[in-house]
Amino acid sequence: MHIMEGFLPSPWWEIWFLVSLPFIVIGLYQLNKLVQEKREALPLLAVAGAFVFVLSSLKLPSFNGSCSHPTGTGLGGVLFGPCIAAVLGLIVLIFQAVFLAHGGLTTLGANVFSMGIAGPAVAYLIYKAGTRAGANTYATVFVAAALADLFTYVVTSVQLALAFPGTAGFLGAFSAFAAIFAVTQVPLAIVEGAVIMLVFKYIVQLKPEILTRLDLLSESTVQKLREAAA
C-alpha cells in the first residue's frame, strides 16, 4: 500500500495531508487523555503499536506472484479507534520512509490515510457493530482485522486512480491498481485477521480488565470467553 516517494503529483499529496491531519490531531488529543486517565491501558497501546511494527515489516508472497505486507493496524483500530491508530501508523510510516525508502515523506499523508485511518476505521466500526449485535467476539475481531487490511489497499487503489486516471478514466485506473493491490492482499488479509484474532484471545486471557476499562467488552462477555477457553 505504500505509495512511493514522488508518485503523487500536486495537488494530491497536499490534499491527503490535509485529510489526514485532523485525525492525527484528534489522535494526539485522545492519546494525551488516555495517558492521564487510563494509564493501565498504556501497555496495550504499546502492544498495538508494536504489532504494526512487526506485521508491516513482513513482506509475504501472495498467490498471484507478487509480494505485499499486512498492515497490523486493525488491532489498534479495534482497541483504540482510528484516530489513535493513525498516530501509530504515522510512526511506522515515518520509520519506513526515512530508513527504508519505503513510501515517502511527500506521500506520507496519503499512506497514513489508507493504513492508519481508513483501515482502522473499518475495523473499529465492524467491531462496534459486531459486539452490539452480540456476535462471537473472536469472529468479529477476525473479520474486522481482515477487512481493515483489505480496505487499506482498496483506498490506496482509489488514491492512485484519482491521481492517475489516465485514458481509462477513474474506474478503469481503479481496476488496474486494485488488480495489483487488492487482489494480492486477499490471502494476506485472511492471515492477518487470524493472527490478530489470536492476539486478542491472549489479551482476553491475560488482561481482560483493560478491555472492560476501554469499554470494549462487558464483564459478562469476558467471563464467558474465559470459561470457554479454560
Place this chain on the structure above:
Amino acid sequence: MKYGMEIAVAALIIVFAAVFLVQDAAIQATGEEAWGGADGEAADLIEASGYEPWTEPFWAPPSGEVESLLFALQAAIGAVIIGYIFGYWQGSRNTA
C-alpha cells in the same frame, strides 16, 4: 478445545505456505521472474504512462542486505515490546 484457535491459525498459515510453494513451482517452470513487491508494480504501471516521480527518497538503503537488516530491526523492535508486555502480564497474574 483449549488450543482450538491456535491449531486453526497454524493450519491456515500452513495452507498459505503450501499454496505459495505450489504457485512458485508453477511460476519457476515458466521461467518468469516473480515475487516482486506490489508497491513496485503499481509504480511501474504509473511510470509506463510516462509519469516521472517529481522527487526521490533522500536516502535509500544502499543494498538489499542493508534493507533486510532494517526490516528485521523493525520487526525485532516490535517483537521485543510484545514479548515484554505479554510476559509482564503473565508474570503479574502468576504472582498475584
